[in-house]
Amino acid sequence: MADTPLAKSRTRPVYRNIGFGELRNYRLPIPGIASIVHRVTGIALFVALLFLLAMLQMSLKSEAGFEVFRTIIWGNILGKIVLSGLLFAVIYHMVAGFRHMIQDANKWLDLPMARSTAFAVFAISVALTALVVWRLC
Amino acid sequence: MATSSKFISEWWLQRVSAVVVAAYVLLVLALLLVNGTPNAAQWQALFGNVGFKLATLLALIATAYHGLVGAMHVWPDYVKSRAVLAVLNAYSWIAAAAIVLWAVYILFGMK
Numbered sequence: 001m002a003d004t005p006l007a008k009s010r011t012r013p014v015y016r017n018i019g020f021g022e023l024r025n026y027r028l029p030i031p032g033i034a035s036i037v038h039r040v041t042g043i044a045l046f047v048a049l050l051f052l053l054a055m056l057q058m059s060l061k062s063e064a065g066f067e068v069f070r071t072i073i074w075g076n077i078l079g080k081i082v083l084s085g086l087l088f089a090v091i092y093h094m095v096a097g098f099r100h101m102i103q104d105a106n107k108w109l110d111l112p113m114a115r116s117t118a119f120a121v122f123a124i125s126v127a128l129t130a131l132v133v134w135r136l137c
Numbered sequence: 138m139a140t141s142s143k144f145i146s147e148w149w150l151q152r153v154s155a156v157v158v159a160a161y162v163l164l165v166l167a168l169l170l171v172n173g174t175p176n177a178a179q180w181q182a183l184f185g186n187v188g189f190k191l192a193t194l195l196a197l198i199a200t201a202y203h204g205l206v207g208a209m210h211v212w213p214d215y216v217k218s219r220a221v222l223a224v225l226n227a228y229s230w231i232a233a234a235a236i237v238l239w240a241v242y243i244l245f246g247m248k
Contacts, residue, residue, distance in 0.1 A: 053236065136173070
């Protein structure tokens, strides 16, 4: 790039072959974070669904099976954290999916709306997850 | 994708299955929010209802399809090895089939 006054006046960072030390400066914009979290939650849920089916089977097989789920799995802080995480994944994937389908219809595609709706997806998902977990505690 | 028409129908089915699953998830979340934690009798009565059984089966079939299509589109963006992709795709097909068969067993076959 030529050393024009314009180029000198700007202090925009330039990244080429970024190293680990620069990763913290290279932030993904929030619509990008929303997109990758949608993918990660989708894959996680596809894998976790088999474990959820195992728990559903146990909870329906007998009253004792239901109590094992309620007292040992949901009654355990680790189980509660994992299941709350999966609940967040379900809710997040759904809410982000609604946003993606609205974008399929060519709406909310300009940068300010892409940013604010991505933020809203996180806020709504966290709030709804917290509400359900609170109701089940 | 073999043909564009296959892609378009897959694109639509991905969204139709998403709406089916979302309707079921919203139903279950509403039930939990309204009624709070169920006890064993309430939980098993809910899953003893034939209408709810059919809704659950429909939602799980839609989930299996949606997850299979999703996984087969997402993995190639990150995994470049054909052998690893073949393993991941095989896992996705088996998991999708297992979800449907297991759901039928839990809802209609289990004593």
